[in-house]
Amino acid sequence: MIFITVIFREEVPVMNNITLKPFLAMVRKEVADHVRSWRSIILLGIVALTCMGSLYTSLSNFTEAVSRSNAENDFFFLNLFTLSDGTLPSFIVFVSFLGPLLGISLGFDAINSEQNKGTLSRILAQPVPRDYLLNAKFVAGLAVVSIMFFTLSFLVLGTGLIALGIPPTAGEFIRMILYTIISIVYVSFWLNLSILFSVRFRQPATAALAGIAVWLFLTVFYPLIVNLVLKGIEPSEMATPRAVYIYQKLRFGLVQVMPGELFNEITSTLLVPSVRSIGPLTMEQLHGTIPGPLPVGQSLLIVWPQLTGLIALTLLCFVLSYLSFMRREIRSR
């Protein structure tokens, strides 16, 4: 929040008679609303609890896992995020599961509740551009999520430091920060989606339900459908390598539209440096490779398309809500 304020203060002076001061006032109010509301307190509680749980499981069998892993793997600090003993999921699995919930619940009543309370027409009768409201809702949600995730990541880091007694390397630290930023992007996709629904649907309950429906569809039903489709066109054992290759490409491509899948691919690549590729590889491509961890830049390069896709999906949702909000008629209640 503070850094946003600082960035905006720099350019507060007039651009076309419109200043950003009202925008900052709006963002401040929205953040205050989020922080004070029971909803975010509950969410924060859930997130904090699950992360403590996953941290506990990863720490409790850390020694075992580290001694089991090969000698050249010196990225053991990152195991804090990825390790699990099977009783509780790991930190990254929790975040990819709770992220959508967090995003949806921060945004589902953004616009429609203002409309229902009769405040929308009052606020939009003030001399502020209409998109300020939409942007303020998004920036406030983003600020809350960013603070939450950075806090969590640093808590995990701090706990790890105390428990293990070994500081993370610079590479590990950069990977953690990148992971946190990408988690924020992922949550902001769901935030934008739910803001879109809050613009489209008059009832907050409908908007929340629509958000959850999309989430369920993408995590549960879409993979099922993809499996069904792929079963139908599975090449036989006698098929040419070319056919198998195309089939594998298709199989990979079909799941790439799921934001959750994109996020999982990005995080697992970033937090497990030995991951060298996402998607199908031929034997030829593997020939002559020396197994070993990748530098941060290379890991990032592997997931660049996924990252772009995730950001594009986020922007798409934002643009859609923008389009439907900007020209619509604002009636009272």
Next chain:
Amino acid sequence: MEKIIEIYGLTKRYGTHLVVNNLDLSVGKGEIFGLLGPNGAGKSTTILMLLGLTEPDSGTVRVCGLDPVRFPIRVKQKVGYLPEDVGFYEDMTGMENLVYTARLNEIPQGEAESRADELLAKVGLGTEKHKKTGKYSRGMRQRLGLADVLIKHPRVIILDEPTLGIDPTGVREFLELIVRLSREDGITVLFSSHQLHQVQQVCDRVGIFVDGRLLAEGEIGSLARQLFPDGQEASEGRSVALDDIYYRYFQGGGAGHE
């Protein structure tokens, strides 16, 4: 007289339904103009078009000489709008709500607070200013709404059915407040209502608005003459109660006129 609101040939339709039909209207500076008409006559839609909250299909609108479609922000700097059934952020106090509106109007914090204080006293909410607006009664909300409109030093205020749901004494106080404020600060007021006697009480001029058209416009006394140019009522002049006119027209609807 200087014209503050000018409307020429304004038309708005929803699908095939004509809500505002070729409306011409002008309101002079410092006037209290009453827009009188039954529910669904297109009063609110006209008001939304004055503020750029919805776009007209055809016709031109000028508020303080500005086109609200092209310069909505500059129009909103000069115009205060109290929507029908206004809402406030319920977990904020009356004072906080006002200060927030002031901040949106780029009034500095200190000035915003002193002005909010002054206005709350003016509308009679001085003792309730630190109460959450969720606990306000309807009448209090409406009065807070008036303070909210006035905090930006508007040149024009537009009130859409502001007295709906307030008890009779509350209504009288509210209307007196509007008249006083308008006279004191020279604010132009556009007041929409479907209740005749209220409009009669406060307005300098009245426009009767049915089915998206202005049937008659003028001072209350001259309305009778306009509506019945040949009728016997006109000869009796002022003795004709506006009541008669109003009910005759509304019962017959717009059709009676055609």
